[in-house]
Structure formats: structure tokens, C-alpha cells
Amino acid sequence: MKNVLTIAGSDSCGGAGIQADLKTFSALGTYGMSAITAVTAQNTTGVFMVKELDVETVAAQINCIYDDIEVHAVKIGMVSSSEIIETIGRCLMEKGARNIVVDPVMVSKSKYKLLRPEACAALVKVLLPLADVVTPNIPEAEELIKGSIGTVEDMKQAAREIYDMGPKNVIIKGGHLAGDAVDVLYDGRRMVLFEGPRIATRNTHGTGCTFSSAIAAYLARGYAMKEAVGAAKEYITTAIAHSLALGRGAGPTHHFYSLYKKAGLIHE
Numbered sequence: 001m002k003n004v005l006t007i008a009g010s011d012s013c014g015g016a017g018i019q020a021d022l023k024t025f026s027a028l029g030t031y032g033m034s035a036i037t038a039v040t041a042q043n044t045t046g047v048f049m050v051k052e053l054d055v056e057t058v059a060a061q062i063n064c065i066y067d068d069i070e071v072h073a074v075k076i077g078m079v080s081s082s083e084i085i086e087t088i089g090r091c092l093m094e095k096g097a098r099n100i101v102v103d104p105v106m107v108s109k110s111k112y113k114l115l116r117p118e119a120c121a122a123l124v125k126v127l128l129p130l131a132d133v134v135t136p137n138i139p140e141a142e143e144l145i146k147g148s149i150g151t152v153e154d155m156k157q158a159a160r161e162i163y164d165m166g167p168k169n170v171i172i173k174g175g176h177l178a179g180d181a182v183d184v185l186y187d188g189r190r191m192v193l194f195e196g197p198r199i200a201t202r203n204t205h206g207t208g209c210t211f212s213s214a215i216a217a218y219l220a221r222g223y224a225m226k227e228a229v230g231a232a233k234e235y236i237t238t239a240i241a242h243s244l245a246l247g248r249g250a251g252p253t254h255h256f257y258s259l260y261k262k263a264g265l266i267h268e
């Protein structure tokens with residue numbers, strides 16, 4: 001069994017954040033662990049409250065995991081503040097963390113700022129150079145490059161510019177563009193496109209969290225980067241195709257569709 005850690009915020013409605021990450025790790029046959037950076041009160045219609053944890057609590061969670069259990073991959077999601085970012089960076093460096101997936105969560109689908117605007121610089125300075133892969137969506141990539149992205153060619157150019165900020169690989173996710181759901185992977189030499197059909201649903205809460213966690217799980221299982229991203233893309237496409245119409249807003253993806261189907265728990 002491979003062990004995967006998520007360092008992220010808690011989403012009370014279970015569609016994004018720590019909850020989505022742990023479901024993904026389990027569905028992909030890995031053992032999931034968590035270090036919580038912030039507790040959010042949210043549902044499918046929006047984020048209503050955020051309480052950041054103090055840096056001692058964030059550091060203690062990360063350190064006691066690394067001191068006791070082998071961590072084969074780590075995914076970083078909502079990090080909230082510069083102080084939390086610096087703490088995470090210091091802990092991961094001290095512990096020699098490997099297979100680091102950074103999802104630079106900035107704003108929720110419901111438009112709530114999950115990263116303090118002044119903390120973006122710390123994210124770039126501290127976390128991008130540590131990342132084996134960074135996975136911005138279109139608005140996050142636009143914020144990082146301070147430019148606008150409207151086409152796959154723009155995505156490729158953004159990937160080059162973000163690569164120069166220090167990560168080993170960059171994936172620009174195309175969920176926010178129109179047409180097929182195209183993601184671009186750049187490793188400093190080659191651009192690889194991952195193309196999936198766009199599924200007509202509003203239930204896409206937590207798609208980015210799920211995708212980055214799936215990459216971390218596959219890296220932990222020993223997949224090379226390109227293969228891990230390809231497998232994660234298949235996972236997220238299936239999870240969106242069978243997403244759940246819960247609540248009055250954007251419902252969550254379905255992590256266990258394939259497993260439940262095989263076990264005869266789903267009757268369509």
C-alpha cells in the first residue's frame with residue numbers, strides 16, 4: 001500500500017478540499033492522510049466561513065506524519081496565508097518530501113477567495129520551486145502570469161512561463177474554457193495535451209482537488225508523470241460523468257462509481 005498526504009482546507013460539504021482528496025486516495029487504492037490548513041463552512045451554493053489554523057497546528061500535523069509513516073506523495077491544496085505557506089515549505093524541505101503536487105487553489109467556483117491575495121507571492125516563491133507538478137486552472141494561471149488565456153496556444157505559453165517559476169512540471173487545466181476539456185502538461189521540453197469530452201453538468205464542485213489528488217495517488221503508485229496525469233484525467237472524467245446532483249448549487253463528483261458499479265451497488 002502506498003501512502004499519500006493531503007495538506008489542504010476542510011470542505012464541510014465534502015465535495016472539495018481534504019474530503020475530496022481522501023476519497024480520491026481511497027478510490028485509487030492508496031492510504032490517505034491529512035494535514036488541515038483551514039476549516040471552511042461551505043455547501044454546494046457557496047463558502048460561508050473560513051477559519052485558518054495556526055501555523056503550529058499545521059506544522060505539528062505534517063511533522064508527526066513524516067516522523068512515523070512513509071509518505072509516497074503529497075498534494076497541497078488550499079493554503080490560505082503566507083505564514084501557512086512558509087510553514088508548509090519549511091516542513092516539507094526538512095522532511096525531504098517527494099512527489100509534491102501543488103494545486104494553487106485561489107478562488108472557489110462560488111468566487112470566494114481561499115488564498116489571501118497578498119499570499120500569492122509566497123506561493124510562487126516557496127511552493128512552486130518545491131513542486132514536482134503544479135496544476136493551475138485558467139484563472140489561477142492568469143493570475144500567475146498576469147495575462148489572459150483564451151486558447152490552447154495561450155495555455156501552452158502560460159505553461160512555459162509558469163515552468164520558469166521553478167516547478168518540474170506544469171499542467172494548465174482547461175475546465176474553464178469552452179469546447180472539449182483539454183489540459184496541457186509541460187515538462188520543460190515537451191507539451192502533451194490530454195483531451196476529454198466536456199460533460200454537460202453543473203456538478204463540478206471539487207474537480208480540481210480531485211484531479212490533483214488523483215495525480216498524487218498515481219505518482220505514489222509509481223507511475224511516471226505523463227502516465228499519472230493520463231490516468232488522473234480518466235479518473236476525473238468518469239467522476240464528473242457520474243457526478244451527484246446534491247444540494248441547490250454545484251454538486252460533487254462521484255469518486256466510487258467504478259467500485260460501486262463492480263460491487264453491484266449501482267442499478268441504472
Ligand SMILES: Nc1ncnc2c1ncn2[C@@H]1O[C@H](COP(=O)(O)OP(=O)(O)OP(=O)(O)O)[C@@H](O)[C@H]1O
Nearest residue numbers: 137173174175176181197198199206207208209211
Ligand atoms: N465539464 C467538464 N467535463 C469534463 N471535464 C471537465 C469539466 N470541467 C472540468 N473538467 C476537467 O476537470 C479537471 C479539473 O479542471 P478545472 O479547470 O475544473 O479545475 P478547477 O477549476 O481547479 O476545479 P475546482 O476549483 O472546482 O476544484 C481538468 O482535467 C478539466 O479538464
Ligand SMILES: Cc1ncc(COP(=O)(O)O)c(N)n1
Nearest residue numbers: 009010016017108109205206
Ligand atoms: C477547502 C476547499 N478547497 C478547495 C476548493 C476549490 O473547489 P471549488 O473551486 O470547486 O469550489 C474549495 N471550494 N474548498
